[in-house]
Amino acid sequence: NRDPRSWILEGSEDGESWQTLHTVTAHEFKERYEKAVFQVASPGLYTWYRFRNVLSQSTVPDGFIQLSEFGMDLLDKLEAEPDEGMSTRIAQGVADCWTGNLGTGWSGPGCLEIAGTVSEAAPGRCVNRIFENLNIPVGKNTRFSFCILPFYRGDFDFSHANKYVSLDLRFTDDTLLSETGALDRDGFPMGARGQGEARRTFTGQWNYVSCDLGAFAGRTVKDILAVYERNEGAQKGESFLVYADDIRIEDVKPVRRETPADWVDTTRGSNDSFVYTRGLHYPASCLPNCFTAWTPSTTDGQRRIYAYQPGSKITHFMSSHAVNYCLGDHGNFMVMPNCDLDAASCSPADADVWHRGSDFDRETETARAHGYSVTLKRGNVRAEMAPTMRCGVFRFTFDGKEAPNVILDSMNAEVAAHGRITFNEDGSFDAFTDQYSDQGKGMPGLYVHGVFGVKPVLCRRLSEDTPLSIAAFPKGTKTLTLKIGTSYISCAQAAKNLEEETGSLGFDALRNRAKAEWNELLGRVKIDTRGVPDNYLITFYSCMYRLFRFPTTLTENTGTPAKPVWSYTSPYASGVDKPKVFPGDMRTSNGFWDNYRTTWSAYSILAPEKDTEALNGILMHYKETGWLAKWLCPRGVDSMVGSSSDIICAEAMVKGIEFDRDTAFECAVKNATVVPPEAMGRAAMSYYPFIGHVATAGYSWMIEDSVNDYGISRMAEILGHEDEAEYFARTAAFYSNMFNPEIGYFVSRYPNGDWVRNKGNFDPFMWDDGFAESNAWGACVSAVFDGEGLCGLYGGREGLTKRLNDIFAADCHFTRGFVTHENFEARDLRMGQYQHNNQPSQHIPYMYAFTDEKYKTQALTREILRRLYVGADFGQGYTGDEDNGEQSGWFILSSLGFYPLSPGSGEYVITSPLFDRVTLDLPTGRLVIEARNNRTENTYIRSVTVDGRPWNSIVIDHKALLGAKRIVFDMGPRPSDWAKGTYPVSLTPKGEKPAPWQDLLPADGFYADNTSDTSGTISEPVAVTLEEPRKAAMVTICSADRTKAPKAFRLYG
Known part of the structure; x- marks a missing residue:
């Protein structure tokens, strides 16, 4: 109702006398995130613009008009299609920018426009000189840099012609910078073709490209060129529109970075907006x-x-x-x-x-x-x-x-x-x-x-x-x-x-x-910096900073320095200006669903003592209130899905981290078995444990419940609770109840078991639709703890391989379901339906560990590390949200060569390290990780040794990793058969399908009607008749009133 319906646009030269330029009446926005474009009826040159008589759609106006974005194109004509060839000219800013200012360049009122149309489908190249006869000498500290924005025209350019436009230098000897093999500061080739093939730039936002020219000291820059060049994939008629700004050739004073802390840049992740995020945080x-x-x-x-x-x-x-x-x-x-x-x-x-x-x-x-x-x-x-x-x-x-x-x-x-x-x-x-x-x-x-x-x-x-x-x-x-x-x-x-x-x-x-x-x-992590681009070091140590920012403490010393008494102010019992203080160390500022996949595993390796403090600190919420919420900010917040503190605690317990294990297990079992109050626990607890699935729009809830039940099962094993270990191992397999074999994807179900999606109405590109911040592609291999079970569902190891290949080969478009910035960010990654910008997909490259094409993990993770964390020196550094150190944890662990694919398993999948040599000085001892022959083109692992002994498994467990002194990778340019025939641990045995237990009782009577919403008293024995003889493996009893819960029972058969 707050959408604008009608308005008048006026212009003025002095801010006092106004001319009507355009009038709109009865406009209607038909859907959310719609971009409406209007050609101004009476355009002119004005310094001042204003809207007048703006009315909303509401018949009962509340005084509000609501817009998500507004822009004015100040060019000669709106989004002009250029003639064949390429033109360059000064434009009065960009009309649309997802992450920056509208109607300006990057830093000033104007910018360079580069526009053209591909005249032939064959390889093409076009060059315009934008500065000539400069005669700029190159010294050892000279840097060439510019900002570039591939323009978004309202429909995404799947041809990516915009990405093959860049700037180049011509030296006085007539050689081009792009011909020399020069790399930008992110390690990608300079020049239009090199930048385009590297998929280095992102649509609809300013990208920063810089190249240190010290290797060319003594040469002289003659011209600066705007270039379009593409060898493959060009189609006749494709057009491109690109803007460039802040073009500089300058001598740059080297920044002294003597310690790891000097490499941290806290502005990473701040060059973005709510429309398109590159970290979405601030320089704290x-x-x-x-x-x-x-x-x-x-x-x-x-x-x-x-x-x-x-x-x-x-x-x-x-x-x-x-x-x-x-x-x-x-x-x-x-x-x-x-x-x-x-x-x-x-x-x-x-x-x-x-x-x-x-x-x-x-x-x-x-x-x-x-x-x-x-x-x-x-x-x-x-x-x-x-x-x-x-x-x-x-x-x-x-x-x-x-x-x-x-x-x-x-x-x-x-x-x-x-x-x-x-x-x-x-x-x-x-x-x-x-x-x-x-x-x-x-x-x-x-x-x-x-x-x-x-x-x-x-x-x-x-x-x-x-x-x-x-x-x-x-x-x-x-x-x-x-x-x-x-x-x-x-x-x-x-x-x-x-x-x-x-x-x-x-x-x-x-x-x-x-x-x-x-x-x-x-x-604790020392990188051999020889040959390492500065931006890699900025990224790594800034990621470590993000990792250890959270969780934060609420605790203060109410005692003395000599005899401290650590106390916290309760976010549950306090009122405004009325603090309620309790003894203990409470931690907060954590979203467990957002960061359980990487962050807590990184703590367990790099700082186990901080892992202990953090785990005990988050459990203080449970001790005070009886529940531990999905998000802490600073008290429990109802946000996202899954009781993911369960798997976090399981991960720590399996790895031997010291913390309050009994409280953690009690909290997790309560999450998995008790109908919670609002904002706590799990969804659908009144019926899900009985029917084995979360109904209607619940796949993300279901898979997270299974992940956490797997973790509870592992905790129960360690603590010696055999019945609970068996029960939760079986409920962990409930995820398979959401697999629709007719269409070959996981989808949601109705309460009666019918499929919400079938062949007639299923679209794997549709976002939301039961998938939290993802789609069916992003959720199709989420059972990280049960890769063998996925093989069974997809028709064998080859079937799982095909599904993974299909993810990366798929078109990168999305279908509008719930539209959010994650949709646009995922599309811009250009990795098919892989969505590294958000947590639900980030395990996918590692799922090749369950296949016989393990080398694909190595190629994919190396590409992600190099390409999807660019912009470290431009306030970017991430693609999508960086939640509580989660994307940072992914970068840190993957760059070291080890990834916790299945939290709670105690294993890490091995991948291609980013750095040639890293020394970890950990509380458990020193570990040197060395990657020999680790050039850019040498992506694949040929062999691994641990303390001189061959290591031929695709995984290494936590104890072996931290007990090692030296791990050596030998890298090569082609896939090898290293680790062939080895696979991560899995809930389901090899060659079998998942086997969730089924309820044997008919849904009859309050005691077996598959809902906790009904209850009653049993005073006489209850007889239940099955249609055929079945073996009962386990009995569960639920009580509506803890004080009246049965203390003993007897089962007859």
């Missing part, structure tokens, strides 16, 4: 598993904290507890240095989030885990910040010409928070904010205590209606420090945290301490 400086993180913000309080695109202003620096943008933030306290406001007279409007911001240049920004710094153009202020576990320390450097001040704010502009700021006589301040997102409720609010290094000469609250305040300092003050402590308990506790964590230490000492703490973790 923090300690591992921190209490509070600190970040710059470029927004006015929206869920999106930081936008990488040029033109963004830094509005403040703030505390943050956001686990991701979708679930929002809470507990924000904001500070902003300033030296052009009169602290004595400025108004709230002068200092609010919409007016206090400052421009900045990306070149002045350094974003690391252990600290952030940037130069603000407004007042030429250098702002730096560094973290402790619960505190932040700032250093602001002014030019001394004006009297500096610091703006303090505890109200987020998106939420009507009730903040307060109180100044103390010594110039320190106490503050409180109860700002939270809708799904982040539960905490009482954030308490703050701040101390300036110089006593303010004026402290002032700007209005009685807002907590917005300002602190002013003497003119001539050049350096100002600010230490801020945070707490969920009280301002006094925040002051205590500040004293204990910072004491008398200065800014540099605290930043160095944070760096040392990160280096202790990151330094």
Whole structure:
């Protein structure tokens, strides 16, 4: 009802006199995510544009008009189809960009347009000189770089002609850069054909391509060229439209990166939008598993904290507890240095989030885990910040010409928070904010205590209606420090945290301490950097930073440094400004479905001691409430599917991690057997355990239940619970009840067992349709714990191989079901129906381990590592969401050559390592991983040795991996028969089909009617007659009332 229906577009040269340009009446959007395009009736050259008389579809207007995106094409004509050949010209920005600004280039108002049409189907090449006779000398530090955007015209270009356009250099000796074998900083060939064949760029967004020219020092650049070149796949009539901007040839000062922490770039994942994500996070400086993180913000309080695109202003620096943008933030306290406001007279409007911001240049920004710094153009202020576990320390450097001040704010502009700021006589301040997102409720609010290094000469609250305040300092003050402590308990506790964590230490000492703490973790993996592209190192260590950001702690020391008492503020029992404190170490900020596949396995290898802390910390939620939710943010949130904490705990138990195993098992069994309260446990628990499937739209629930039941079975084995081990092993096979043999795919079923999809209405490209954030392709081999069972369902090992091959060979389009950004991202990967941008598909390349074409895992994972994590130096680095370190965990483990395909099995599938040599200095000892002959073209494993002995299995178990001293891979350019005839462990024996138990009792009477919604009392023996003699292997009894549950029974036959 909030869709726009009618409007008038007007233009003006001066902002006062307006001309009507276009009128729309009675327009109707027929579906969600529809893009409507209008040719302006009376176009002209105007500086100002506005919409007037905008009406919505609603017959009872509520005052709201809702748009997802708006853009204006300022070119001469709308999406013009170019003539045959290729043209280049300056355009007034791009009309559509999924991740950036509309109507501009990357960094300025205009950009270069490159357009053309393929005139012949044969190989083609077209060149336009865009700069000529430059005569730029090349030195050892010279770099060639540019931004390029393959334009999206409303329909996806499946010919990918846009991707075969790039920029090239001609030297004065008439050689081209693309002819020299030069590689970009992500390791791909320079030039239009090289970039196109590498599938390096992504549609509808700016891509950054850079090449270090040091190898050509002494040469001279003559021309810069725009080139289209394609040897194969071109079709006559195909057209391309590409934009380029920020074309640079410059000498770049090398960045000193002496330790692993120096390779971290926390802006990775911020150059995106909700429409198309490349990580969807923000540059947080923090300690591992921190209490509070600190970040710059470029927004006015929206869920999106930081936008990488040029033109963004830094509005403040703030505390943050956001686990991701979708679930929002809470507990924000904001500070902003300033030296052009009169602290004595400025108004709230002068200092609010919409007016206090400052421009900045990306070149002045350094974003690391252990600290952030940037130069603000407004007042030429250098702002730096560094973290402790619960505190932040700032250093602001002014030019001394004006009297500096610091703006303090505890109200987020998106939420009507009730903040307060109180100044103390010594110039320190106490503050409180109860700002939270809708799904982040539960905490009482954030308490703050701040101390300036110089006593303010004026402290002032700007209005009685807002907590917005300002602190002013003497003119001539050049350096100002600010230490801020945070707490969920009280301002006094925040002051205590500040004293204990910072004491008398200065800014540099605290930043160095944070760096040392990160280096202790990151330094457990030492990569031989010889020949390794810088972007690989940025990606690897930034992924480790993301991995260890979560889960975060809620715990504070309410005792003394000598006798600490660790306590947490309950996100369940607290009220606003009414904290309820309990003893213990509670952890939060974790989505178990999102990260169970990789993150927790990485913890178990790289930091088992942190795995212990995290597991015990998340189990505190169960101890307090009796349930452990699917998502913690900070209390339990009803998001995603599956009780995936079950498989996380199983994975740790199988690997020998020390934690509260009995509580974990109790929690998991409860998830799998008890009808839960709202937002907890599993779906369909009132009937699913009896009929063996989750009905209607429940395949994703069903497969996750099976994954978790497999984990519970493994836990039961370890703990000696034989009946539970057998029961949950059988219920783990329930996933096979969702396999429709008529169509050969897993699909949903109705409660009576009928198929929701059959030959007449099935479309494997349809998203949602029972598949969480995926489709039937993405879900067709999700039973990672039962590869042999999948072989049985697909007609043998060859059948499973064919299905995997079909996934990667399929068209990359999708059918509109539930449309979300994941659809578009998956399509742009150009790997068929493989969807690395989201978790449900990321195991698929490793499922070849169950086939006799294992080499395909090696080729695919190497391609993903090289191609789908590009943009590390451009705020990208991921394709899709990076949830709680999950995509990062995939990169880390796969690049090392080992992947936990089936959590709970204790095994890792072996694949092609990315690096030539890596040394792991782990708590369990040192392990060297060496890949010999590991050139780009040598993707395939020819042999593996472990401590000098041949290793011929496709898997290695956790104990063997961590017990090894040296693992050596021999790599080659062609597939080999290494590991032939070996397969991962599987629930189903080889050569058989899955065998879930079936209920023998007819659905008759409240005691056997396949639902927990009915109950009754049995006072006499109940006789049940079967149609034919059957053997009962196990009996389950359910009770509606724990206090009246039967304590004993006898079964007769």
